[in-house]
Amino acid sequence: MIRVAVQPAAIDIAAELDLHDAGGHGASASFIGRVRGDGDLTELFLDHHPAMTGAGLADLAHAAADRWHLSALTLIHRVGAMVPGETIVFILASSPHRAEALAACEFLIDRLKTDVMLWKRESFADGRVQWVEPREGDNARADRWS
Amino acid sequence: MIRVAVQPAAIDIAAELDLHDAGGHGASASFIGRVRGDGDLTELFLDHHPAMTGAGLADLAHAAADRWHLSALTLIHRVGAMVPGETIVFILASSPHRAEALAACEFLIDRLKTDVMLWKRESFADGRVQWVEPREGDNARADRWS
């Protein structure tokens, strides 16, 4: 019912849709986050803590399942090096009720930005490499749920 | 960029994901609504007005595209007879910004419940057939956006 993965491999959305057992009926809300090519970004690297990142994602998934009535939940996060257009994160929440599927999906994407042990490094076409700074806006969105 | 369809044929989500040009990067939010088998429901029939239903969906899609910064929007609604587990509606909104993709998706599903020329008829295992009454809760959710 709850599937969580942290993986360096590309995220196969069609395969994840098939794996996800929505119970055959009700509502599914999903979110797909992709690497943006803004400012000539050539690579996004996501550093992670092997044990803590997976545990953090699993905690978030269980928090969502405790809070909303979900028939299935898929939460897949990619780590390592990615290029623009590749999928970083895929969230898929199913429920008999659409409001719960939508809320769970939004909760997860907001909390992922602040609660999970992930660090972003951006590389650009001109050779610049920089670690991303935390964004105040992300904290504000995540705080809506507490 | 905006794709709207009203169709009696089954909705092929994998094919729609392929058709939808998310611009290769950014965020995509989606919603999949399926027929629920509650109370031994055996068939859901959706009546529609050939011209007005399509026009209403197109109006909603353009309202979303005017309100949020979307790189692509797919809105597919099935009509006619369906069985539990089949997909009634598929919404897929892409944007450079996740908040906009999520909001557009939620706006569309809420408004679909109240603004589009569709009528639901339910058939049950014991032979009962009934037309669905409008739900107050749907109006309240849709009114959030006005």
Place this chain on the structure above:
Amino acid sequence: MPLEIAYFAWVRERMGVADETVDLPASVSNVSSLVAWLAARDARGQIAFAEPQLIRAAIDGVMMGLDAPLAGAREVALFPPVTGG
């Protein structure tokens, strides 16, 4: 004047037809009087339009109130409140 009327959902089922073309008497000038005229016309209409407050209308593809005039209309659609996608 000849007018095409299209019915949807349980209005269609109770009328037994999806659409028909009628010749309206001059006294039927707006949607409300059309509904009353259909209810008085025969048993099907009496059942379909027994609760006129539940009837919604569109004239030539545009949602209209029950006091909307029929002058110039080509098609009137009559149906219950929508129940969404």
Place this chain on the structure above:
Amino acid sequence: MPLEIAYFAWVRERMGVADETVDLPASVSNVSSLVAWLAARDARGQIAFAEPQLIRAAIDGVMMGLDAPLAGAREVALFPPVTGG
């Protein structure tokens, strides 16, 4: 006492290693004094921990404040604030 230290993100890059096992002097009793000790140890540590207010820590997989004691710890992870998924 021997302690494994793991570094992440720019802390890892500036330290030049992903992890190391150190023998701590008895004076290093909590995360804050560990950070100060690493900053004083060599040039890499001086650069990595030049802004200790930016450093976050986890002890044996659990997020901890900088005043958390190290007694009994097996692994300390040191890293900047997370920047999300």
